[in-house]
Amino acid sequence: MVKSVYTTGEVAAICKVSQQTVIRCFDSGRLRGFRVPGSRFRRIPRDNLIAFMKENEIPLDQLASGRKRVLVVDDDQAIVDMFTELLERDGRFEVRTAQTGYDAGIATQQFRPDVMLLDFKLPDINGNVVCRTVRSQSEFEHMKIIIISGVADPDEIADLRAAGADDFIRKPFEIEQVICRMADMLKL
């Protein structure tokens, strides 16, 4: 179901900017909308939001589906395919994939995922490096990172958590468990 009116917080999440930025744009007239009668709450109609996003060249992906964006990063095509099929079958997720750390970086910039399912051992760089790189940029601070790996060394897991991973799932896994954890994290 597609929403027709958005709060400033929702707009901030869709446009990946802070709520204050949305309020400033609303107050200056660059983002058009209305205040709720009898209160000062700002509301932005869907058409006005689309116009604003186009004017400012903000991708319309998030707005288009309303589904959570998931970036699956794994060099094993069979794993990638399985996750893609699993998540798309669920319906709540929009999936992009990457098979190297480099690809993951580019996809993160373009796709701006809500959650990243990240394999620890990648052909070019390891998962902990990807974690650190993502966490070093404030615009991705809300992004969730779940490491999925066949290696279960407790020291390595501790290292990954320190690098900014939110969760760790060991291969092989129960698919229900993975979906549940993602839903919890994204408050679906």
Added chain:
Amino acid sequence: MLSGREVSHTGTGIAKTRAVRQAIERYCPCVDSSALLQTLTAHSSDSPQSHIGKTTIERDYSSANVLDCIDVSATRAFIRQSRRLLSHNESTLDEAAFWRHSLTVAVAAQLIGGLRGLDEFSNALFSAGLTHDFGHLVLAGCFPRSYNRAVHRIFRENEPVTEVETELVGVDHCTAGRLLLRNWNADPLLQYAAWLHHNWPQSTITDANLEADIKTVILAHAVAGNAKTELCSGSSIGVMERSCEDLKVPIERIRKLTRQLPGIVAEVDDKLDLARILHEDNSNIVRTMAPVSAIPPFPDDTSRTSSESPLATAIAGLARSGGDRPTVMNACLRIASSVINAFGIGRVGVFAMHKESGILVAATPTGNNIERLTQRRDCLGPADTFAADWAISESCSSTAIEPILERVTCLLEMVDPFPIHFVSGGDLSAGMILDNADPAANGYVALYNWEKQAFLTVAAAEVTHAQHTDNLEQQLELFAANCRKTSDDQGSKVQQASLGMIAEMAAGAAHELNNPLAVISGRAQMLKADLVDPQLSRQVAIIDEQARLASAIISELMSFAKPPVASRSQINVRQWINRLRQYWQEHSTIRSDQICATISDPTLAVFADAEQLTEAAVAIISNSIEASSPQKLRVLINSDSSASDDTVVVSFEDNGCGMAPDVLKHACDPFFSYRPAGRGRGLGLSRAARLLENNGGKLWMQSTVGAGTKVFLTLPTRPPRA
């Protein structure tokens, strides 16, 4: 009658002096010039010049005054014979200077005797002058190295002769000379002249004529000193004046004599042809390690045959007793036995140098056997404390032997211990101690030198051989120990390397295999969700389950090869075992009475990672359960801290089927299982052992087929030292 000066004695110096004196007394008869000396001393001239005092007092001195009175050929023979005292060339004694000085004093003594107006003239004064310094020959011949050091100090550093000699050799040349001359039964004048020529005689000499004669030699010595002949020291004008006064000889005449003396001596020297005697090859006396032994056999030695000699018996005894293992100890004992048997000596002590400690064997005969009174490894002090003179003298001149002497004296109740050294290759290798008070010991002392030399050589060879064997054995043992250690190290390294390889392989496998396993498992789960047919659904579930099992094996292998770092803390053994029993009751069908625990001390605690320790115990008990039927199983857990303060031993004993030795040997190898396939992966005990190692402990087992297995865990009670 006499109480002349003696060697100063301080502390251990007494024993040293005694040993040196014994050495000299045994050395002197080797060169017996006594007969020649008596001929020389007793010679009286029939010439008119015999009353030399009266005639020479009125006119100038000449060599004729001397040469007319002495027996030139006897003098030459005496000098030639006496040179044998220096039978080796280690000494730096200048023989030419020595004899020239001796001749000078002899000539001066004879001429001064004339000045004294002696009515009766004999060659006694000449002989006394000639032999007054024979102590130098004794010291140089007997203790060349010590004597050389003394000479160096006397001439280079101008130190008092007698004091330096006493300090470095043990006696001075005055005492040594007296001992020699006494041994040769020389005229008392000769003995005292040798003894007292550096000192004024004490008033204890009651014979006035003898005293005057001694003073004559002393004056002659002073005159020779002032005449600047060689080897003069200790003389002074004061002595000369005092002597002249005592002897009632005009000092002017003595001064004149002093001036003329060198010329007269040169003439006498020519007549005697001293240079030629000194050029005679002294090396016909074969130089060996010990000068004593180097003296050629005495004429009557040829009449003796070796078969008659007790030493031959001793040597033969040594040769026959070669059956024992050739250790230094056995060699010492064999030497002791052979000497006891050969001479009938009551007690013998034999000592030998050892690489690190000395060996002392004391032996005494009991009936037909030799009783080994004691065998001790006592430190004899570092090898360099043995004086160099040991190696060249049959008798000991070093204080280093005193502790051995004391021990042997005490142990064997010896009255007068007499050490004899075995020298091999120039080094002291061992020695033997006899008791002079034992009449049988004289059997050895009375032996001829070549016999002694033969015995010493054989004994030294025996000990040296044993020492070499001992050293070789020590080196072999060291080598074997090193080999074992290297082998152990290699084994340990190989094991560590193997575990490292397994860890690396497991890590690689975990990544490479878990991906397809995750896909198999994931796809099976997805498929299962779509399936309605329960039959198909169950089969898909098996696929998922087996994929997870394969992954679990990989995890176990990895955990075995690289266990997580132990987080160690103090664990109360009783509480831990109680929790363990509780765990089994909750997680299995085992009844509480099937696991019994005996804890020696309720406060007993170990220092380990509780989780890993429990994991190990679970693996051990699981193993016990699998080795027995669950209903009949009985596990006894015991704890014991009696072995050591640092460790506690916990044992798990079951009544299962037990293991044969060849199975037991491999029980802790990973993936080893003697049970039917499918009942276990064979990682339980190996993982338990790894976890114990990881916690500074050890796992070991005892097992009897049909009776059960006992697994012991040795656990540390304290944190590892930094």
